[in-house]
Amino acid sequence: MSVRESMKYDVVIVGGGPSGLTAAIRLKQLAADKGQEISVCLLEKGSEIGAHILSGAVLEPRTLNELIPDWKDKGAPLNTPAQKDQFLLLTETESIPLPTPPQMHNEGNYIISLGNFCRWLGQQAEELGVEIYPGFAAAEVLYHPDGSVKGVATGNVGTGKNGDQDGEPGIELWARQTVFAEGCRGSLTKTLFERFKLRNGADPQTYGIGIKELWEVKPELHQPGKITHTAGWPMDTATYGGSFLYHLENNQVVVGFVVGLDYQNPYLSPYEEFQRFKTHPAIRGVFEGGRRLSYGARAISEGGLQSIPKLTFPGGVLIGDTAGFLNVPKIKGTHTAMKSAMLAAEAIVEALATAQEGQAVEASAYTARFKQSWLYDELYRVRNIRPAFRWGLWPAMLYSALDTYLFRGKAPWTLHHKHADHECLKPKDECTPIAYPKPDGVLTFDRLSSVFISNTNHSEDQPAHLKLKDPSVPIKINLAQYDAPEQRYCPAGVYEIVGREEGAPRLQINAQNCVHCKTCDIKDPTQNINWVTPEGGGGPNYPNM
Amino acid sequence: MAILVIAEHDNQSLKAGTLNTVTAAGKVGGEVHLLVAGHNCGAVADAAKAVAGVAKVLVADSAQYAHGLAENLAALVVDLAKNYSHVLSPAGTSGKNFLPRVAALLDVAQISDIVAVESADTFVRPVYAGNVLATVQSVDSIKVITVRTTAFEAAALGGSANVDSIGAAAEAQLSSFISQELTKSDRPELGAAKVIVSGGRALGSEEQFKAIIEPLADKLGAAVGASRAAVDAGYAPNDYQVGQTGKVVAPQLYVAVGISGAIQHLAGMKDSKVIVAINKDEEAPIFQVADYGIVGDLFTVVPELIQALGNN
Amino acid sequence: MKVLVAVKRVVDYNVKVRVKADGTGVDIANVKMSMNPFDEIAVEEAVRLKEAGKVSEVVAVSLGVKQCEETLRTALAMGADRAIHVETDAELQPLAVAKLLKAVAEKEQPQLMILGKQAIDDDANQTGQMVAALLGWGQGTFASKVDLAAETVDVTREVDGGLETVKLRLPAVVTTDLRLNEPRYVKLPNIMAAKKKPLDKLTVEALGVDVTPRLKTLKVAEPAKRSAGIKVANAAELVAKLKNEAKVL
Known part of the structure; x- marks a missing residue:
């Protein structure tokens, strides 16, 4: 393969989600204000901006108001104002309305498709002169001899199934500042954590997996703006999880389920929990006579303030959910991700202006700005809620009420996350298998029918992008001790144990099905699975998610 | 008005898809004529006249039609088409090749790959690789149609249509046949x-x-x-x-x-x-x-x- | 020699289209759009002819909405020299497209025009043949090999049962089949460079073409789902059923 070409920018942004696009826009706005020229390039691994974006989503427009105050005139797709909030506690047959916690009030918010919102942000960024390149995955971090980040390289393409063919080499993108906006569990961010010891002093990050479907429902069942959240069934009280159900425009309803990845029972299947959740008597009615339009899944960072790593290092910064700015009790991470991006952009512009050419730039002011911002305050006030759930649903609800109402988020202690999610699985022998109902093909579905409507594909002519550090571990450890939990936590049917009957079990990896949720990278008990970027453009093609 | 079906053949035998296309023509309603354009294609004409539901077989036997070159075939069909309400061909690689040319020269749309006849001007055709069926209505005076042959039964044999020889059109002289190479695999593709x-x-x-x-x-x-x-x-x-x-x-x-x-x-x-x-x-x-x-x-x-x- | 390549913006082949609830069309709001895969092959072939020194200029043309510019930029990134966009929001059916392409060809005077054999949305498989007819040119459809000489082009075509080779007098139209070539990966620097290549705009009015649709879509529907058949006890029973009931043996 020939040598890689290189291109130079002031700032390269990895990832075209809400934070990456916000950073791009803010950089260009500030440059224009100051009469400076800042060249900005944004790489997105999806086939287009929005293709890999999946979220609930209810958007709190706070950051958008700061970033683009005239977003209404510019046609931002915030079409459905939030109306009624409903919070239900489910038992197997009953639903009990609970008072909506203050963080979950949604007056002034909008139910949106985050994918479509990102498509719109992308247009705004391009109009400001940002160069956006979808279909190119940043596969490697590049370093200067002094150890600072030099930029990123896109992956090689067309190298064949075994990676041994002469393909097309990737491109090196050099930048004075590289912004990592990969979203939850970024594959490059993971390497930066190690290299710059960014997680020292921070709690382990904890995660959840969110699985979502988009439905078209009968017009008479559609109540635009309606927001329902549930806790309880089908989760047992030891497992953190809950649902969301939002009514958008055009008779569309989104339904989703989030399961904390600190769950313990290896037999648990988040996908099947979600499917069975839809059958609850208080829930199923809305889907009567409707049809499912789309499906997808994505991990989210749930650790909150305690788990946020060091945000800056020579040559680059972390923004958005790859750092972990999600507000769990609010069930929102978009406005926080965007705010972190604005703060980072402001610090970067300052740092670039003062740094000498050829000198490594660290936008350290980003951290200080964060600590002085409303974002820090917002995350500080809710920091104890998610960790309390390790005590189980009831104590956590009680504690949350105290923490919120009595201490107003200013309790003189901070609860910590003690374990990473992958350490939480118990051996199968200590757990009971869960018998999930069969899909009926009307309200509930199997995994592959679901992946089908996520429009997921990866070119066949490439090596699997799910790497096993040790190929013997899936059978020797995962199967033997945990009954191969990857078969169940993967929401896309990527992992299958085959050949059991012949007495020669092996792990079959159907990498083409991967919807890029990153759950395997997080939950694999020995961290043997490494998720790396496939060829750009691969993965889901979510419409309206 | 009558309906013209263009036979698919290799100068020796009538291709089966022609029979299904005759059935589709029959559903439109009207007298069905079958055009056999080829070279030394007498055997095909004989087979054609035996297709039930065919009222008349037109035979244009000329060297320029030996290999079904679209440019020559289209010129012939365009001349004939003015006397017909519908022109149909099987949607094989032959029909797909010359029939759009006919439609363009007649200044009418082609309706590709129909799988059902709803009425004389309304047809069902697959789009998006068969994932969607579109019902389309033509506003043109002559309907030019290719037929997905698997969607229609084959017409029976046992008819005895008249056979008329017709003259060839002027040769287009835009293309010439060089060679063909038929797949000789033991197993079909x-x-x-x-x-x-x-x-x-x-x-x-x-x-x-x-x-x-x-x-x-x-x-x-x-x-x-x-x-x-x-x-x-x-x-x-x-x-x-x-x-x-x-x-x-x-x-x-x-x-x-x-x-x-x-x-x-x-x-x-x-x-x-x-x-x-x-x-x-x-x-x-x-x-x-x-x-x-x-x-x-x-x-x-x-x-x-x-x-x-x-x-x- | 100049080559004109027509490219169409269609729903990406990975996207499962869905009929709108009211049956008036398919829902393509916010779905990924791409260059028609057969047209990518057409662009690739034209660019290869240029790289082989047989062609001096490759001009890409697309007809339709504003976003067709993106499709043209892709063609430019693949190696086309310049682009022409006939911008319109009107529904364009193959006959109208052929007439517009004819008008463009009369302005540009290419010696060769390469198109995809069909678009993966309407699956019409007409435009190339129609534009050839309107221009009075020869056509080599479903090409799996294109051998270009100074005055002629030999086109090997994928036909039922095998391959056929025809010789066309230039100027001529070629439509591509899947096996003609494998389109290249578009490189990032080329995408960047493509932004600077010329992209000219034309209008339907300026070309003087009547694009009124000739086919009215009355409704669209999803095909009926297959239903489960019967279970048979053994191979002998299966063979009997296939023979006597299904009549496929």
Whole structure:
């Protein structure tokens, strides 16, 4: 393969989600204000901006108001104002309305498709002169001899199934500042954590997996703006999880389920929990006579303030959910991700202006700005809620009420996350298998029918992008001790144990099905699975998610 | 007004798709004329006049039509078409080649690949690779149509139409035939095969895939296909793959052996006329689309099937 | 020699289209759009002819909405020299497209025009043949090999049952089949460079073409789902059924 070409920018942004696009826009706005020229390039691994974006989503427009105050005139797709909030506690047959916690009030918010919102942000960024390149995955971090980040390289393409063919080499993108906006569990961010010891002093990050479907429902069942959240069934009280159900425009309803990845029972299947959740008597009615339009899944960072790593290092910064700015009790991470991006952009512009050419730039002011911002305050006030759930649903609800109402988020202690999610699985022998109902093909579905409507594909002519550090571990450890939990936590049917009957079990990896949720990278008990970027453009093609 | 059907042939025999196209023409309603344009194609004309429902056979016998060159054929059909309300051709590579040319020269739309006739001006045709059926109405005076032949029954034989010889049109002189190379494979090509035998991961190995699937395919004169799972497991080469990311096929008979029937596979073969499934898992989704299913171990069922076929 | 390549913006082949609830069309709001895969092959072939020194200029043309510019930029990134966009929001059916392409060809005077054999949305498989007819040119459809000489082009075509080779007098139209070539990966620097290549705009009015649709879509529907058939006990019974009932043996 020939040598890689290189291109130079002031700032390269990895990832075209809400934070990456916000950073791009803010950089260009500030440059224009100051009469400076800042060249900005944004790489997105999806086939287009929005293709890999999946979220609930209810958007709190706070950051958008700061970033683009005239977003209404510019046609931002915030079409459905939030109306009624409903919070239900489910038992197997009953639903009990609970008072909506203050963080979950949604007056002034909008139910949106985050994918479509990102498509719109992308247009705004391009109009400001940002160069956006979808279909190119940043596969490697590049370093200067002094150890600072030099930029990123896109992956090689067309190298064949075994990676041994002469393909097309990737491109090196050099930048004075590289912004990592990969979203939850970024594959490059993971390497930066190690290299710059960014997680020292921070709690382990904890995660959840969110699985979502988009439905078209009968017009008479559609109540635009309606927001329902549930806790309880089908989760047992030891497992953190809950649902969301939002009514958008055009008779569309989104339904989703989030399961904390600190769950313990290896037999648990988040996908099947979600499917069975839809059958609850208080829930199923809305889907009567409707049809499912789309499906997808994505991990989210749930650790909150305690788990946020060091945000800056020579040559680059972390923004958005790859750092972990999600507000769990609010069930929102978009406005926080965007705010972190604005703060980072402001610090970067300052740092670039003062740094000498050829000198490594660290936008350290980003951290200080964060600590002085409303974002820090917002995350500080809710920091104890998610960790309390390790005590189980009831104590956590009680504690949350105290923490919120009595201490107003200013309790003189901070609860910590003690374990990473992958350490939480118990051996199968200590757990009971869960018998999930069969899909009926009307309200509930199997995994592959679901992946089908996520429009997921990866070119066949490439090596699997799910790497096993040790190929013997899936059978020797995962199967033997945990009954191969990857078969169940993967929401896309990527992992299958085959050949059991012949007495020669092996792990079959159907990498083409991967919807890029990153759950395997997080939950694999020995961290043997490494998720790396496939060829750009691969993965889901979510419409309206 | 009458309907003109253009016969598909190789100067020796009438291609079967012509019979299905005559049926489609019959559904439009009107006298059906069949045009045989070729060279030394008397045998074809004889076969054509025996097609039930054909009122008249027109024969244009000239060297310029020997190889069905679109430019020459279109000129001939355009001259004739003015006397007809509809011009139909089978949607094979021949009809698809010359008929749009006819439509353009007549300044009318072509309605491609119809699968149903709703009325004389309204037709159903597949779009988006058959995932959507569109009902379209033509506002043109002459309807120019290609017909998906598998969607219509073949017309019966036993008719005795009159045969009229007609003159050739002026030769276009834009193109000339150089050569043709017909596929001489023992096994038909996957995309064009009338029968396909496909194997899945239950075959267990490349050797067993060959040992089980190939004899059955040979017996049926079938092409060999595979599910993605079988391809991914290395049991079959990439170009065997039937499904969403492989080939989309619609044979007369599709035999799925040890294929569970994930939707991604079904997307590639659900338009087959008859589907047979052999699988030991009674619950396998393939049975939900199969016309005939055998629940059993493929390693015993397939050899039995080969034997049963041999007895016929 | 100049080559004109027509490219169409269609729903990406990975996207499963869905009929709108009211049956008036398919829902393509916010779905991924791409260059028609057969047209990618057409662009690739034209660019290869240029790289082989047989062609001096490759001009890409697309007809339709504003976003067709993106499709043209892709063609430019693949190696086309310049682009022409006939911008319109009107529904364009193959006959109208052929007439517009004819008008463009009369302005540009190419010696060769390469198109995809069909678009993966309407699956019409007409435009190339129609534009050839309107221009009075020869056509080599469903090409799996294109051999270009100074005055003629030999086109090997994929036909039922095998391959056929025809010789066309230039100027001529070629439509591509899947096996003609494998389109290249578009490189990032080329995408960047493509932004600077010329992209000219034309209008339907300026070309003087009546694009009124000739076919009215009355409704669209999803095909009926297959239903489960019967289970048979053994191979002998299966063979009997296939023979006597299904009549496929």
